[in-house]
Amino acid sequence: MPDEQLTVAELSESGLLARIFPRLDHRPGILLGPGDDAAIVSAPDGRTVISIDTQVQDQDFRLEWTNGYRTTGYDVGWKAAAQNLSDINAMGATATSMVVSLTLPPETPVSWVEDLADGLTAGIRELGAVDCSVAGGDLGRGREISVTVAVLGTLSGGRAVLRSGARPGDVLALAGTVGRAAAGLALLESEADVHSLKPEQRVLLDVQCRPQPPLSAGPLARAAGATAMLDISDGLIRDGARLAHASRAVLDLDPRELKHLAESLAPASDLLGMDPLAWVLGGGEDHSLLATFPPGIQLPAGFTAIGSVQALGTNESPGVKIAGQAAGTGGWDHFAD
Template sequence: MSTLGPQTLGELGEAAVLARIFPRLPESGATILGPGDDAAVLRAPDGRFVVTTDTMIHGPDFRLAWSTPHDLGWKAAATNLADIAAMGAQPTALVVALAAPADTDIAVLEGIADGLRDACEALAPGCGVVGGDLSSSATFTIAVTAFGDLEGRDAVLRSGARPGDVLAVSGALDLAARGLELLFERAVDDSGAADAARAIALRAEFAAELDAQLAPRPPLLDGPAAARGGATAMLDVSDGLAIDARRIATASGVRLDIDSTALESPTSLTGGEAHALLATFPPEVPLPGGFRVIGHVREGEGLSVDGIPYDARGGWDPYVDGVR
């Protein structure tokens, strides 16, 4: 214990840690009963709620040498809320289960709480943290479950694309993957280990790419906007455009044809973690928000690029590809 008083989670204990974190967390407009009891109670105004869960794990999903605590909180919120938005729902709330080594400094958790708050405020105003859990673990882990409100609309599924629809995307497809490539090439030391000083210098030089990877800004408001605007299918591009477009094709029983001239770079087709929204719209409707056309829905199956079948896998599997 330093002369500044207890600073690690182990020195402070669970109650003191929670007392330091709770005031920093964003409040949810859907809260009926917030943290502090056995469970929270939330509003579901149309008698339904949307739910998704996604976990970030030190090693496969992030490096503490590359991400600031604020980045971690931001990304954990943003990526989960993107799955809510991809259903056409308005994000309303999060619960956060955090597991960290006992020697973790409280400042790390405070930074994560600030990142959760700032991401909610910037990307999904009114969304907040309604509950959580704090555990001791050898592996730093952030498991988030997110909620949304369909506001009386049908959910936009992967299965609704129809031949003749346009294929459109909102958000960058290649920046996050290029950011990760840059980190692995240039933010490592001579042994290949993640290097914090080099990551800071790299971020100053390639802000757009590294921000897209470390603190992404998925266009969450375009999810409900797409639903209101008549989207027939939609998903969050998390594993790469090729993999995720094929998911819509399979679920809808159609072929998706991508126009290569509409893509920023070859990385757009395979780069993971874009957290862009990929949607199909009837040809006659004006595209809402930031959506731009990148292809068309055709009869058939699978994925093609400029009309030529595209069978490469593309993208990333946490088990097959392992820890990079």
């Protein structure tokens, strides 16, 4: 039968692994790669930074969207790489390796899985995680596609940048974009046929499907003295509130900066008649970094000031404000949505 029609049910586990392995890179930090009961990865400073994240079909992506776009295995592999690498970035660390667990319905085309491996490899490479490769994994069967990545990283002997270190007077800064993935999601969920999109609209859709976290920014922020940092995966307000709570402070956003960010989303908001500010405040999945820096220092390359850290007032709760006014809740919660 033509290779495009081959499904994973028609291959053995080892047969499927033999299709995947040649599509992965192998970096020197992997001391023992796939093929044994476990892998062995270098942890040069005696510590391992570790995070885990799962993408599930029909929750984190749809195989076919309202606007006709079909999610490719490449998209899913790229996004799995991007969102996990972003968590390591947000600690100020660099990624050393990943282990990947794939759950696949039996009817999944083998070519889709090969495409996923290619997207994973391309994401790691093109986002600049040059020391990272896949050390091992697991394959299993399920009713829906599920891709879990655990990513390992190193702080190279340095400190981690936690969520809890922001101090009143610090500058609040952003590296990367916000709202673009949410605008892309709105396009995917719209009736605006994917084939009729203009390039400036299509690029927003691409951010949703293949996010571009700024992977050099995390270690640069750490070196520059960032006091706190996190990955914006659930929206500026929601993730900002997490940083604010951990640091027992208030984050005050500059409305002019929010306006600039919103204006850049006009190609989607004009087409769909939607409010771009809602995407800026509530949209996750760009996987940008929100960080705080002591006042007066030069922000590292890629960061833009978007507000400041303020002390908690009497009886005030930690949270996010816009020009001193309480910002509404927003962003993504997996359960209470």
